[in-house]
Ligand SMILES: Nc1ncnc2c1ncn2[C@@H]1O[C@H](COP(=O)(O)OP(=O)(O)OP(=O)(O)O)[C@@H](O)[C@H]1O
């Protein structure tokens with residue numbers, strides 16, 4: 001998104017422009033509204049929500065909901081707060097992102113620079129796997145994870161996310177390497193570099209931008225995943241599942257302020273990534289429409 | 293047996309055969325140019341010599357060693373690519389010595405080789421830059437330097453000048469020629485630019501649709517093209533090809549042509565064996581520079597014949613003026629001196645150097661040999 | 663004579679395939695093998711655990727006789743249609759507006775897009791309480807003095823589905839905007855200038871030239887949105903939990919509850935197969951065309 005600065009040749013009148021600005025600002029408010037609601041209400045005592053107005057700023061500012069969401073709130077049956085689940089998510093996301101990105105890079109390299117008969121089919125099959133409804137693999141995956149003794153563990157979740165992530169990472173690197181001149185690979189072959197050396201010395205040093213895209217995409221997807229977490233999380237549930245448990249719990253008073261604080265906690269890592277590297281995030285989303 | 297032998301080499305992609313039994317022996321120190329239109333298989337042949345493409349059938353040998361199936365890096369060849377293929381993440385120096393590094397050459401030796409080549413190509417000041425910071429011509433030099441550093445048996449060039457602008461291309465052409473004369477290396481050079489082919493080579497292989505049409509010195513190719521394809525592909529403007537009939541006059545074969553106004557011209561051939569074609573149609577091939585104004589005719593030729601014809605178009609091109617006329621229903625281009633006084637629509641006296649004329653068999657399109 | 667490839671060359675020929683092989687094997691097993699497994703299960707009488715007693719099409723017959731499944735299908739049809747249409751309209755509109763040399767574009771774009779970075783669970787939580795009549799929008803309006811304002815969709819079996827549409831549109835319409843904006847910026851300016859010289863008004867310019875040129879963006883948006891719609895599970899769970907009652911049941915929630923909480927694995931599997939077939943009907947032609955083109 002960053003590189004697009006070309007403007008259209010269309011010119012518009014004053015009234016139209018005012019209308020356009022109005023619409024654009026209204027939509028900006030619409031998109032910001034939930035963030036505002038979550039932010040403001042996570043900093044109020046509960047009675048200001050139940051007895052006051054959600055849109056109002058806190059009259060008594062407090063960090064107590066955040067503290068509670070992080071370390072004492074009732075998640076399921078244990079009053080542990082979201083902290084252990086946050087750690088689960090981290091432990092799951094970091095290796096899963098790293099592994100799937102590395103594998104994707106190697107796959108993309110093979111599929112563009114070492115083409116063989118039927119490679120498009122191999123890629124097509126891998127690509128389609130990105131778009132299946134994961135419901136179709138839930139049952140056998142549960143069986144296999146059980147057999148492997150990985151059910152309900154962080155390594156089990158890592159496995160699942162790697163398996164269903166390599167389609168996308170392969171897509172990214174393949175599209176990226178496709179525009180990398182094959183002549184360079186040939187020159188390196190003549191120079192005497194082998195398969196891995198060419199990858200390591202010639203391609204990897206210029207793969208920075210796409211690696212960022214891949215990492216961000218995988219990070220966002222895996223962090224935000226709920227279905228696999230709730231199906232295979234067992235005792236190692238990730239943050240999203242814990243947040244849902246917190247919000248949906250039917251016992252006791254609904255602590256809306258704690259829920260909002262928890263939601264922001266769950267959103268924080270991906271929001272941070274978005275703020276720091278937004279344009280790469282967008283590029284990743286766009287590549288999801290297959291075209292590189 | 294040559295230094296580089298290409299013996300009956302074919303190449304197929306699945307059912308499509310893109311090269312048909314190519315047979316070329318290159319001597320040591322030779323500058324062989326492969327020339328032909330786009331898609332004729334030049335790069336494919338070059339890549340097979342390099343080992344970048346598998347050989348479907350036949351053999352390639354370098355210095356007597358058959359290299360089919362030998363890894364590119366073990367053939368002791370170097371290649372300069374059209375896009376230069378410089379590693380964008382390495383400096384010029386690293387680019388040039390990467391091959392030596394891969395072959396385990398120790399650093400001091402690498403540095404010495406680098407310094408020598410950099411001096412030769414006058415790129416000493418560029419060694420610490422990245423390829424992105426170089427101009428097209430500089431990149432071209434670095435790409436050649438990378439090949440030179442390896443001191444290979446054979447240099448392979450795939451259209452190395454086609455990404456340069458016209459002026460730079462001419463300069464680099466001269467430079468490559470000088471380099472070859474100085475280093476006496478064996479070079480196989482691909483281009484689709486026939487001028488490059490004629491100026492650089494010691495021998496040319498003209499290719500079309502996967503076949504070698506003719507293999508010979510630039511002079512052979514230019515003066516005695518093996519067939520219509522070679523005749524029209526090499527040379528600019530292209531050789532004029534005019535349908536004619538062979539008639540006998542005073543015991544000599546002549547070409548009978550009609551002009552636009554119905555006038556018939558009979559031009560005596562120098563090639564006596566065309567008498568055998570009496571009464572039959574042929575295709576007469578004559579290069580533009582062999583049709584001139586009478587004052588500009590080649591004095592050394594023993595067979596200059598005058599004829600006059602109506603001029604349709606004149607194109608002054610600085611040093612020469614190109615003049616178009618009609619003969620036997622075809623446009624024919626003649627090359628006049630710049631100051632020749634020619635007016636479109638009017639008749640003009642031309643001189644044609646029939647010593648340079650060639651005749652083709654219309655059925656096979658092959659040249660009728662003398 | 664060494665006409666056989668030397669060892670290094672042969673190794674180099676095999677290495678790429680060796681490197682790709684694990685991924686391919688994993689894909690074959692974990693994707694296509696599993697799909698096959700689920701398809702097989704859908705023809706068995708599995709309840710709590712997989713069991714291989716063949717029952718033919720019984721599960722499919724039962725499935726389509728179930729009111730819950732039929733609700734799910736109607737819901738997904740309504741949801742997907744509204745979601746795709748509204749996202750496309752909003753996305754296109756915002757993209758065209760943003761493309762008018764807008765001051766502050768750099769600030770607006772990230773605001774439109776950030777929801778895409780959030781988990782559906784977070785989105786669901788935010789909207790669940792914001793739309794809750796007890797503490798959210800309705801009450802806010804009452805306190806601001808609009809006493810008669812009523813907004814109880816989320817508690818209303820008839821209307822709850824539309825709250826999911828609202829939240830889903832909120833999350834993805836910005837992304838659709840980005841896709842269209844990229845498409846707009848990719849259109850050659852000279853084409854537009856030529857049309858203006860031909861006398862096209864702004865409206866005609868967009869309707870006759872720009873929007874037709876955005877065809878690829880429309881196609882991509884459609885494919886991505888429909889794929890997101892059919893997979894929608896998290897948002898429903900977080901926002902309505904499929905309720906009130908079963909009013910917002912979707913195929914994804916149906917599959918999960920039948921398989922894992924109601925111990926009707928055979929029926930769950932058959933519902934998953936139907937979902938897969940629906941997505942495949944959209945994705946396969948699209949991917950095929952894309953890969954064909956690339957080759
Ligand atoms: N991988 C391939 N699969 C199928 N056909 C191929 C492949 N590579 C090349 N060809 C075909 O082989 C023929 C020769 O290609 P080649 O690249 O050698 O042409 P060229 O003479 O170098 O042309 P140019 O001057 O355009 O570079 C072409 O018709 C091309 O379409």
Ligand SMILES: [Mg+2]
Nearest residue numbers: 334335336450
């Ligand atoms: Mg070529």
